[in-house]
Amino acid sequence: MPERELADVVVVGSGMGGATFAAGLASSGAKILILERGAHLVDRPDLRDARAIFQRGVFRPDEQWLDGEGKPFNPGNYYYVGGNSKLYGAVLLRYRAQDFAPIAHLGGTTPGWPYPYAELEPWYGEAERLYQARGALGEDATEPPHSQPYPHPPIPDEPAIAVARERMKRVGLHPFSLPLGVDVERWLQRAPTPWDAFPDAGHGKMDAESGGLASALRFSNVELRTSARVERLLVAPDGKRIDGVEVLHDGVRKPIHAKLVALAAGAVNTAALLLRSSEAGVANRSGAVGRHFMNHNATAVLAVDPRTINDSVYQKTLGINDFYLSDGAGGPPLGNIQLLGRITAPILKSSLAWAPEAALGALSRRTVDWYAMSEDLPNPESRVSVDGAQIRLDWKRSNWETHLRLVAALKARLKAAGYPIVLTKPFDRRTPSHQCGTVRIGLDPARAPLDPFGRAFDHPNLFVVDASILPTSAAVNPSLTIAAHALRAADHVASNDLQG
Numbered sequence: 001m002p003e004r005e006l007a008d009v010v011v012v013g014s015g016m017g018g019a020t021f022a023a024g025l026a027s028s029g030a031k032i033l034i035l036e037r038g039a040h041l042v043d044r045p046d047l048r049d050a051r052a053i054f055q056r057g058v059f060r061p062d063e064q065w066l067d068g069e070g071k072p073f074n075p076g077n078y079y080y081v082g083g084n085s086k087l088y089g090a091v092l093l094r095y096r097a098q099d100f101a102p103i104a105h106l107g108g109t110t111p112g113w114p115y116p117y118a119e120l121e122p123w124y125g126e127a128e129r130l131y132q133a134r135g136a137l138g139e140d141a142t143e144p145p146h147s148q149p150y151p152h153p154p155i156p157d158e159p160a161i162a163v164a165r166e167r168m169k170r171v172g173l174h175p176f177s178l179p180l181g182v183d184v185e186r187w188l189q190r191a192p193t194p195w196d197a198f199p200d201a202g203h204g205k206m207d208a209e210s211g212g213l214a215s216a217l218r219f220s221n222v223e224l225r226t227s228a229r230v231e232r233l234l235v236a237p238d239g240k241r242i243d244g245v246e247v248l249h250d251g252v253r254k255p256i257h258a259k260l261v262a263l264a265a266g267a268v269n270t271a272a273l274l275l276r277s278s279e280a281g282v283a284n285r286s287g288a289v290g291r292h293f294m295n296h297n298a299t300a301v302l303a304v305d306p307r308t309i310n311d312s313v314y315q316k317t318l319g320i321n322d323f324y325l326s327d328g329a330g331g332p333p334l335g336n337i338q339l340l341g342r343i344t345a346p347i348l349k350s351s352l353a354w355a356p357e358a359a360l361g362a363l364s365r366r367t368v369d370w371y372a373m374s375e376d377l378p379n380p381e382s383r384v385s386v387d388g389a390q391i392r393l394d395w396k397r398s399n400w401e402t403h404l405r406l407v408a409a410l411k412a413r414l415k416a417a418g419y420p421i422v423l424t425k426p427f428d429r430r431t432p433s434h435q436c437g438t439v440r441i442g443l444d445p446a447r448a449p450l451d452p453f454g455r456a457f458d459h460p461n462l463f464v465v466d467a468s469i470l471p472t473s474a475a476v477n478p479s480l481t482i483a484a485h486a487l488r489a490a491d492h493v494a495s496n497d498l499q500g
């Protein structure tokens with residue numbers, strides 16, 4: 001008879017949430033097994049080939065989800081060791097302190113968090129150290145209190161971006177240095193490309209693999225198993241405890257038993273796993289599992305000035321929060337603005353297939369590329385559901401008028417700053433980059449599946465530690481908040497569940 005496999009803690013997924021949780025728990029000595037459905041992203045020339053990445057989509061998954069109308073689409077959701085962070089832009093922003101309380105938006109009021117900013121502040125600091133954040137305090141009036149400075153100074157603007165910063169200042173805005181988790185010299189040594197949406201196989205991005213996972217795997221009690229796809233949770237006959245998981249590893253299906261299970265498969269797959277694991281969905285007394293899916297309203301805003309050349313390579317060093325807490329005239333909040341990674345001709349061509357690349361090159365050399373991002377509000381009808389193995393993602397965008405106002409405000413300032421042409425393109429639903437909210441934390445078991453530490457109200461030995469837990473999307477990139485919450489959850493588990 002094959003031996004029964006037992007771990008103290010099984011972590012499902014090695015992305016931002018799972019890897020950081022494992023890092024936080026590693027020194028406890030508990031036997032931690034990380035199950036990751038993907039493989040390591042290995043170094044190869046097309047990691048830095050914009051045509052391969054954006055035109056041919058070679059790193060995208062071989063997977064189709066259905067949208068709300070039942071139409072299939074290929075999601076930009078990445079299955080590698082390190083998860084979506086392998087392609088991320090490495091912006092490591094904290095939520096603002098105000099994001100933890102209810103906020104009235106044009107499209108509705110957010111529910112707030114079950115705990116205040118001060119509760120997460122020390123863990124934000126830990127996460128900034130783990131991911132070696134490069135940033136500066138004192139440039140952004142919306143920056144929440146930090147008990148410690150950023151561990152490293154900010155990445156410098158390239159000369160063309162220093163000029164863009166000054167132009168934005170001249171029209172009354174307050175650009176700040178975006179906090180970033182990239183060793184830019186190492187990144188550029190491998191090839192002179194941007195990093196946002198480019199996969200990294202260990203050349204300078206501080207992602208879940210090089211940050212959280214590397215820290216966890218320094219401990220001999222932590223094991224990573226790749227090509228190990230968790231298919232369902234095993235619920236004990238008493239219906240209370242989770243016995244473990246059923247995993248498909250290199251084509252072989254087997255149970256793995258665990259004293260505690262932490263789910264971190266990403267906001268869509270974690271919800272799908274819970275929904276697939278029993279008829280009513282595991283941890284689903286509230287009926288909220290899979291609901292409240294959020295994904296930021298986002299638009300690429302291309303500022304063209306035919307008289308100036310943008311010869312920058314990576315570009316992504318500025319943020320603007322002048323419209324974050326209000327529209328600038330006492331009205332409701334609009335959102336965050338930040339630079340995109342440099343949009344080159346091959347990247348433009350992926351959206352404008354008919355245009356000659358030479359013409360797109362001439363355009364992109366005269367363009368500075370911005371990203372406008374507004375809060376998506378939690379709506380129970382915006383949801384993930386499953387039909388067997390098939391995932392259906394019915395994202396109902398909310399608060400769209402807010403986003404239109406943010407884009408209009410940015411456009412007006414760019415024109416005033418001397419960019420006569422401003423082009424815009426909203427990101428569509430095939431890009432669930434900032435997916436979150438599907439298994440949220442809360443105080444009331446009738447409205448949320450998880451308590452404020454991410455422990456399932458229905459199952460004391462089940463945690464969720466990825467983007468699913470976020471009760472609000474705010475209007476900042478999610479990774480640092482996912483990491484901070486995962487470290488807080490790990491500390492809680494180490495003190496309460498692994499003693500004795």
Ligand SMILES: Cc1cc2nc3c(=O)[nH]c(=O)nc-3n(C[C@H](O)[C@H](O)[C@H](O)COP(=O)(O)OP(=O)(O)OC[C@H]3O[C@@H](n4cnc5c(N)ncnc54)[C@H](O)[C@@H]3O)c2cc1C
Binds near residue numbers: 012084087089478482
């Ligand atoms: C192009 C791009 C740019 C981005 N830029 C930024 C940025 O600049 N800043 C920022 O904060 N965020 C950014 N994000 C978002 C960020 O990457 C995610 O918010 C973050 O990675 C989510 O963490 P997670 O733990 O929830 O999920 P993930 O990091 O996606 O991890 C989920 C993991 O679970 C694995 N998995 C899934 N299902 C199973 C299963 N059944 N069994 C086992 N393993 C499974 C997956 O393979 C994956 O490794 C970006 C995302 C993309 C795609």
